[in-house]
Amino acid sequence: MLSCREVIEQLWDYLDGELPAERMEQIAEHLAECGRCYPQYQFEFKFLEALARQPQTAPRPPRELVERLQRLVSVG
């Protein structure tokens, strides 16, 4: 079983899906059983979700720009 410190040190990597499969499983098991680490996992997860929603609120490219690029690509 991983220690809480090991889990916390790799929590971002875990949330980003950047760890080997075996380590991902070990951390998932730890989080399922640990009342200390799980709230932090939820906290960071919600923070990353809020960041991931940003593109939905970003300004869309102006129509003229899109049309200009479409023309460029069609002749490029």
Place this chain on the structure above:
Amino acid sequence: MGPNPDPPRATFEQELLAAIEAVHRFAVHLTRDPTRAEDLVQETYLRALAHRDQYQPGTNCRAWLFTICRNAFLKGARHSDREIATGDASLEALAAAGIHAGMAGSDPQGAVFERPELADAIRVALEKLPEEFRTTVVLVDLEDQSYAEAARVMGVPVGTVRSRLFRARRMLQEDLLAYAEDLGLLAPQEDMN
């Protein structure tokens, strides 16, 4: 009957057109100026078309365009030589735990991040980050690129992406939680350090 053939791959032109919105978002984050962002997107597409032989079909076209876009941006901007020192990624992860510990009494599960009032604050907080940190967060957290892809876009080792990303997330959290506290969305935090 043999296996189904691979679905037809999108043409280079289709991939370029499909990426316009993402490249525009990326350019807005880089320049923080809608007019400059438009110019940068156009320059990105001109360069992409001029160097289409360098694109490998089937690879990540958006990441390739992000690379071109950032290189064009850095060439145009006077890129500061003074880079903020990037700390150790493990220490940054532990520092994030410190922030969370400070929230224990008010919002341990991060419900505040679901508040719609924070959407604009996130954009403002992102704009305040130094370019290297902002670009890293935008690539990984907003545009869903892997650490390796972000590293290729920025021409740095994966470890640097990881350190910058964790540091940037910590800076964003500190900024957002302070803002939420000012708005009265959170009880004042305990000392975060």
